[in-house]
Amino acid sequence: MQKLTNKRIITGLLILVISALTFSFVIKNDRLFTIAKNLDIFAALIRELDSYYVDEIDVEELVTIGINAMLEELDPYTEFIPEENSDDFRLLTTGEYGGVGALIGNRTGVNMILMPYKGFPAQAGGLRVGDAILQVDTVNVISKSTADISRLLKGPANTEVFVKVKRGDDTLGVTLTRRKIVISNVPYYGKLDDKTGYIKLSDFTTNAAADVRNALIDLKSQGIERLVLDVRDNPGGILKEAVEIVNLFIPKGREVVRTVGKMQNANSVYKTTKSPLDKDIPLVVLINERSASAAEIVAGALQDYDRAVLVGRKTFGKGLVQTTVPLSFNSQIKVTTAKYYIPSGRCIQAIDYSKKDENGNSNSIPDSLRNEFTTKNGRIVRDGAGIEPDKMIESRTFAPITFSLVARNLVFDYGNKFFLKNEEIAAPSKFEIDDAMYADFVAWLEDKEYDYTTFLERSIEDLERYAKRERAYDKIQDEIEQLKTKINHSKEQDLMTFKDEIKSAIREEIVSRYFYQEGVVESSLRWDEDVKLALEILNSPQQLSTLLTARTK
Known part of the structure; x- marks a missing residue:
C-alpha cells in the first residue's frame, strides 16, 4: 500500500514537472513566434515602401528612425549604436x-x-x-x-x-x-590648506580608480590628513572603477553594489577585493544634481558605511545598469539589463520608466512609495530619489545679467581679447579680476547687445497677463505701470550690483586660456561654498562624528 502511494506521488510530480515544462515551452514559443511575426511584418513594410513610395527613400535612415522610436518607449539609456558611431561610443566609455x-x-x-x-x-x-x-x-x-x-x-x-x-x-x-x-578622470587635485587634500573626479572611464589612487598617494606624501572628493557634475561610467574607488577607503571583502536583472547573468555582487589605501582619513564627498550612476555608487556606498559625509545637493537618481550587446554589421545596442542596489539595500533610481502617464511621460517615484533603510551606524536613508546629502547646500542662481553675458558669449569673447594682449597671468589660485580690469570689461561692453529680463520684470509680465485674463487689468493698470517704472532694470546698475559674480565668470574664462581645465577648477575653489562647508566639517572632528552618528528618537 505504501509503495502504491509513493508511485502515485512520484507520478503526480512527474506530471506537474512535464506540464510546467510544456507550459514554459509554449510560452517561449509564443514569444518567439510573436517576435518572428513582427520582424517579418517590419521587413515586408520596408520592402513595399522602397518599391511603391512616390519618392526615393533612404532605407537605412528610415530603419534607424524606426529603431530609435521603438527604444524611446523604454528608457533614455537604452540606445542603438550604428557602426559609424562606434568611435564616439568608445570615447565615452573608455576616454x-x-x-x-x-x-x-x-x-x-x-x-x-x-x-x-x-x-x-x-x-x-x-x-x-x-x-x-x-x-x-x-x-x-x-x-x-x-x-x-x-x-x-x-x-x-x-x-x-x-x-x-x-x-x-x-x-x-x-x-x-x-x-x-x-583623458584623465582627475583634471585637478591639490591642497585646500596645509592638512586638507582635494581631488576632482570628473568621469569614470578606464583608469578612474588608478587616477584617484595616484592623486591620493601624492597628496598623502605632501602631508594631508583630511580629504575632499568632488564628484559634482560627474555623469558616471564604468561600474568596476566605482567599486575600486570605494575600495580605496573601505576594507577588503565589503559589498559595494549588487545588480539585479531579469537574466541570471545580470545578477552580480561587487565587493572590495584589496586592502584600502586609507580606511581612516576623514572624508567629505561633494555631490550635486548632475552626479549620476557610478558617481552615485561611490557617494552612496561611502554614506551607507558611514565612511564619508556627503555635502551638496541631491544626486540625479540613475540606478539602472547598461550592457553593450553586439549586433550585425558592427552595430551595437546599449541596453538596460539591471538595477543596482548599494550596501544599505536601496536602489536610488528616481524615475519609473515602466509606467507612463496618459501623455506617455515617465514620472518620479512618489515619496509615499519610497522606503527607509539604515546605514552601518543606523542613520536613516531612503531609496527612489538619488542620494541625499548629509549637509544640504542650496543651488546657486545667477543674476539675469550674468546669464545674458555668458549665454551671448560676451565673457568668452572678452577672454579671447584679454589673452591676445597678455602673455601671462598670476597662478590660478592668486589671479584676480581687479577693479581696473573690470572697468575695462564694462567699457568694452558699451557697444554690445546683451539685454535681458529680470526675475521681477518677468513676474510683472505674468501679473499683467493674468490680470487681463481675469478681466481685472483696468482696475490695477495704474499700479502695474508704477511697478514697471520702479523695477525697470538698468544695465549700468546691474553691472555694479552683480559685479562679484560677473568677475567670477570673467576670471574662470581668462584662467582657462592659460591653465586649461585644471586651472579653472583650482581657481574656482576659493569661492566655492560647498568646499567651504566641507572644510568647516573636516576641521571639526566633533561635527564630523555627529553627522555620521544615528539620531536618537
Whole structure:
C-alpha cells in the first residue's frame, strides 16, 4: 500500500514537472513566434515602401528612425549604436581615442577650439582657446558641423593632420601628429590648506580608480590628513572603477553594489577585493544634481558605511545598469539589463520608466512609495530619489545679467581679447579680476547687445497677463505701470550690483586660456561654498562624528 502511494506521488510530480515544462515551452514559443511575426511584418513594410513610395527613400535612415522610436518607449539609456558611431561610443566609455586632444564647439556660429587638453598635440602645437577652425587637411570646414570636424581631426595615432585657424586678424596653419588620447578622470587635485587634500573626479572611464589612487598617494606624501572628493557634475561610467574607488577607503571583502536583472547573468555582487589605501582619513564627498550612476555608487556606498559625509545637493537618481550587446554589421545596442542596489539595500533610481502617464511621460517615484533603510551606524536613508546629502547646500542662481553675458558669449569673447594682449597671468589660485580690469570689461561692453529680463520684470509680465485674463487689468493698470517704472532694470546698475559674480565668470574664462581645465577648477575653489562647508566639517572632528552618528528618537 505504501509503495502504491509513493508511485502515485512520484507520478503526480512527474506530471506537474512535464506540464510546467510544456507550459514554459509554449510560452517561449509564443514569444518567439510573436517576435518572428513582427520582424517579418517590419521587413515586408520596408520592402513595399522602397518599391511603391512616390519618392526615393533612404532605407537605412528610415530603419534607424524606426529603431530609435521603438527604444524611446523604454528608457533614455537604452540606445542603438550604428557602426559609424562606434568611435564616439568608445570615447565615452573608455576616454580613449586617436586625435589631437582638443574640445571643439560652435560659438556665435563659428566652429572653434574651446579647450585644448594640456600635453596633447593641439596644445603642444600652439592651438588656443578661441581659434576659429577654417580648414582640416584639404577640407574647408567653415560651414561644417562640429561633429564633422571632430571626425576629420580624429584618426590613427602617429598620422599627421593639417589644421588652419583664424586668431584675431591672423590666419595660422599647423601640422599636428595625432596621438592616442587618454583623458584623465582627475583634471585637478591639490591642497585646500596645509592638512586638507582635494581631488576632482570628473568621469569614470578606464583608469578612474588608478587616477584617484595616484592623486591620493601624492597628496598623502605632501602631508594631508583630511580629504575632499568632488564628484559634482560627474555623469558616471564604468561600474568596476566605482567599486575600486570605494575600495580605496573601505576594507577588503565589503559589498559595494549588487545588480539585479531579469537574466541570471545580470545578477552580480561587487565587493572590495584589496586592502584600502586609507580606511581612516576623514572624508567629505561633494555631490550635486548632475552626479549620476557610478558617481552615485561611490557617494552612496561611502554614506551607507558611514565612511564619508556627503555635502551638496541631491544626486540625479540613475540606478539602472547598461550592457553593450553586439549586433550585425558592427552595430551595437546599449541596453538596460539591471538595477543596482548599494550596501544599505536601496536602489536610488528616481524615475519609473515602466509606467507612463496618459501623455506617455515617465514620472518620479512618489515619496509615499519610497522606503527607509539604515546605514552601518543606523542613520536613516531612503531609496527612489538619488542620494541625499548629509549637509544640504542650496543651488546657486545667477543674476539675469550674468546669464545674458555668458549665454551671448560676451565673457568668452572678452577672454579671447584679454589673452591676445597678455602673455601671462598670476597662478590660478592668486589671479584676480581687479577693479581696473573690470572697468575695462564694462567699457568694452558699451557697444554690445546683451539685454535681458529680470526675475521681477518677468513676474510683472505674468501679473499683467493674468490680470487681463481675469478681466481685472483696468482696475490695477495704474499700479502695474508704477511697478514697471520702479523695477525697470538698468544695465549700468546691474553691472555694479552683480559685479562679484560677473568677475567670477570673467576670471574662470581668462584662467582657462592659460591653465586649461585644471586651472579653472583650482581657481574656482576659493569661492566655492560647498568646499567651504566641507572644510568647516573636516576641521571639526566633533561635527564630523555627529553627522555620521544615528539620531536618537
